Amino acid sequence: MRTVHSLLILCSIVLFGCKKDKAPEVINCDQDISFASKIQPMMDTYCISCHQSQAPILTNHSDISANATAILNSIKGNTQLMPLNGPQLNDSLIEQFNCWIQQGKLNN
Ligand code: HEC
Numbered sequence: 001m002r003t004v005h006s007l008l009i010l011c012s013i014v015l016f017g018c019k020k021d022k023a024p025e026v027i028n029c030d031q032d033i034s035f036a037s038k039i040q041p042m043m044d045t046y047c048i049s050c051h052q053s054q055a056p057i058l059t060n061h062s063d064i065s066a067n068a069t070a071i072l073n074s075i076k077g078n079t080q081l082m083p084l085n086g087p088q089l090n091d092s093l094i095e096q097f098n099c100w101i102q103q104g105k106l107n108n
Contacts, residue, residue, distance in 0.1 A: 020048050024034075028105060029099030029102055031099075032103060032106075032108065033099045033100040033103060034108050035061055035064075035106060035107050036108065038096050039064065039096070039100050040060075042093055042097065043058050043059075043064055044095070046082075046083050046089060047082065050084065065107075068097075068101050068105055069101070071097065072094075074092070075088070076094060
């Protein structure tokens with residue numbers, strides 16, 4: 001019983017302890033991410049205050065899809081972190097953006 005308990009604790013530490021460090025390169029995008037209900041509102045909320053005049057312009061689907069890789073790198077903080085001056089978007093938003101790219105940057 002004791003061993004099982006320790007094992008459970010160990011597993012939790014391994015599973016959750018490392019989670020933060022792992023940039024999810026390939027993630028499991030179970031759900032279709034809708035551009036209209038997820039991606040456009042994300043850009044409108046966090047980015048458009050600057051990026052309707054500041055390059056890259058991120059106002060619509062064609063702008064956003066053309067800059068998708070740069071956007072992903074910036075929200076992950078791989079390049080200069082965006083939104084500028086933070087705070088960084090939460091993991092779930094970053095993951096949604098990543099999935100939307102993997103699903104073909106649809107205008108859905
Ligand atoms: C407070 C204003 C502001 C906000 C909000 C903001 N940005 Fe930026 N962004 C800038 C400025 C200014 C630059 C140019 C920075 C530079 O060249 O050093 C920039 C540059 C970029 C670049 C180009 C980076 C590169 O490496 O070429 C991308 C992509 C970008 N922003 C994406 C975003 C995204 C996505 C969001 C929302 C999550 C966002 N930005 C929010 C001001 C902002």
